[in-house]
Amino acid sequence: MFDRRQRGGNAGPSSNPGEVLLPATMPRPARAPGGLGGLGLRARPSGLGARLRRIFGSAAGASDATWDEIEEALIAGDVGPTTTLEVVDGARTRYAKAGGRDADLARSVLADEIRDRLSGAGASGFELGPPPAVLLFIGVNGSGKTTTIAKLAARLQRDGRTIALAAADTFRAAAIEQLRIWGEQLGTLVIAQRTGADPGAVAFDAVTAAESRGLDAVLIDTAGRLQNKTQLMAELGKIRRVVERRLPGQPRHVLLVLDATTGQNGLAQAEAFSQEAGVTGVILTKLDGTAKGGIAVAIADRLRLPIVFVGVGEGIEDLAPFDANAYVEWLLAA
């Protein structure tokens, strides 16, 4: 699991429009590999875990009031009301069945309930699939799509896979440039057309190139879009269909890149993107920031979508495969 390497000084390019998109070369302090739960993340004193510790610390057993407080803490931690109620109900039942009286048991049954929901959505371990595997990255503006493509591309290369990147975010010249720069750094082929070109045409070219060159995978970047913009959302469906027609069975992976700091809105995003483009998995980014992390539980529980990777920083190495155990450990420690 989380085999993050110590990172070098490699921050990703910024996505600010109009900015010159050069990769930052400032050396950054290396973090200890692993970190909490192997995620490379530190617990935050005001996080869900701290609240739960306070609740459990003041209660010898778990009374109605304790469970009410736990409920509040989970809702505040972005788990969402529906999932929270189910988690607390389940934990209470387990607690009563175990005949326990102490805070440690309450914490452990709570962890079990959360873990079950996270692993219940399936897909432990990411499998690329037969070549050329087509990976379509989608999500709202600035969620971390392009950076995540670079991180995953680097990871696949380390595993000896041959890949190409496709700049189907043709909306801004800077977006194409950002992908080109990553492609140069990684030494990968980047399929791109001019700004304003049809994103479906770029995807078509990319799949054709990946097939004719015998590559293992092609990672397609798309423009950020708000989930309530009907026309832009429909465009994603079109890109998907172009790929499907060109190569039946593909795209094998439709990855929704979700900024974990957006909290409960993530659920609405996941729902809308799933409907339009058939999301196969979620990549949760910016967990190194102020995210409370509960949104992963809500998404797995409500939408049955597996979380496949987590983004834990801006550097090329800051991507870890999702692991339900490590995640719960971090969630309840933070």
Ligand SMILES: Nc1nc2c(ncn2[C@@H]2O[C@H](COP(=O)(O)OP(=O)(O)OP(=O)(O)O)[C@@H](O)[C@H]2O)c(=O)[nH]1
């Ligand atoms: N701290 C942190 N920052 C991240 C992470 N992932 C991405 N970012 C940063 O988020 C910003 C936006 O990332 P992009 O990859 O450009 O996002 P995008 O979804 O491609 O954006 P658009 O193409 O504009 O929709 C950049 O500054 C990234 O470095 C992460 O896991 N942690």
Ligand SMILES: [Mg+2]
């Ligand atoms: Mg982008």
